[in-house]
Amino acid sequence: MIRLEHVSKVYKTSTRPALDDVSVEVDKGEFVFLIGPSGSGKSTFLRLLLREEVPTRGRVYVSNFDVAKMSRRRVPRLRQSIGCVFQDFRLLPTKTVAENVAFALEVIGKPRNTIVKVVPEVLQLVGLDGKEDRFPTELSGGEQQRVAIARAFVNRPLVLIADEPTGNLDPDTSQDIMLLLERINRTGTTVIMATHDHGIVDSMRRRVVELAFGKVVRDDARGVYGVGR
């Protein structure tokens, strides 16, 4: 599903590589935590998958896409098969919950009748039925993140990328969000989540890939956040 082969990324403004000869393979339906301190290369890793960045060396494959080599015109296709969730939710404040979710479909040209059918379905899946007409500012942080997850998932992506999705949430709410991500993972969607949250990683016991200074220093099938903790 996702394969990085000897990937290095050097930014023009830095001498030290953000990623240094990283090779990782993720199968379809896996749930992977990407951990490591700030500056360890987690964000670069995720940006490479989305082709926000192109690797300096190495190959990146997502599904059937040769991400590093593909033409710019095909990039939208790649991104339509990847859903994204962020720490800061990135909702549109002028649109309601339902409109925020529908936006993701409108801008890729989905027909109206599809949109009116699938938006309520996904809002029910994330537990927001009844709040369709609220605006983001009227929701709690956890609810806002559910809207973001609904938007990322509404087009049924093959991969869901979550960049510290619980970073702004309290532990209880974080647990709820993790349950939701697990539920999405059970539908066969591959989930890759970058996080600093020890508690979550330790309690979930999923695959953990740890980065330090741009290198993979650990890849445990059922890992915890810190060894010996």
Add this chain to the structure above:
Amino acid sequence: MRTSFVFSEVVTGLRRNVTMTIAMILTTAISLGLLGGGLLVVRMVDKMQANYAGKLEVSVLLTNDVSANDKDCTQQPCAGLRSQLEQTSGVETVVFQNRDEGFERFKRIFEAQPELLKLARPEAIPATFRVKLEDPDRTDVIKQAFEGKPGVKGVDDQGKFLERFFEGLNGLRDVALILALIQAFAALLLISNTIQVSAFTRRVEVGIMRLVGATRWYTQLPFLIEAVVAGIIGAVSAVAGLVLFKAFFLDRITRNLTESGIIPPIGYLDILFVSPWLFLVAIVISATTGYVTLRLYVRL
């Protein structure tokens, strides 16, 4: 492509940036208005050249003595001059017009200006041979042959006068076009800036669009259409401006000249004829500026 989505984005974009949008529309309108004015002058000169072609005459003005004493051109030197003119090769017709006839004609041309008529005396108008040539460009022949002859006060070449007049008009046209160009440059910068501001205020939206895999057309089209819509509104205002200028200003100051047939009137039809060009220019400029700006400055 969902057109309703694109257009709702365009409307919000224009409303959100309302001050910039108005500035953009106004500069575009002024630029296009000047361009339209220039094009109208071009049309007017063309029309005049067509009007006067074949009608241009050389006037051989006679001296005061002849004008006063020889009303029918039966005496010398008048009769002799007439036969010489008629025998000159290239001359089509020769018409004698005595002082009284000349004064009548003068009164006809300037009937709209009674102040001028009050001052005019028949004595000021010389008797004249109005000579029509087969080739209107060969006026020099007459001038050389008859200037300075006894009884001839001077030779007046309408063509030369018209040339000077056209030069004046062409100068006017050039000024209008240069101003149009400068304004167009200002409009271009404003369009570019408006798009950048617009893209900046919508960066979250555009960011999401890119992430969920919207094609470049989907992300860029609202900005492009925004620029083009403003351009079109500018063109509409420019055409309206030209119509108002004609109705309330131009018609008033050129009434005498147009009624006496000296210059052709600029009609609404002429404005209708130049306006498609204004729209075309507006659309092409705003779309290209928009496209280039998006390519160079805005990462979408």
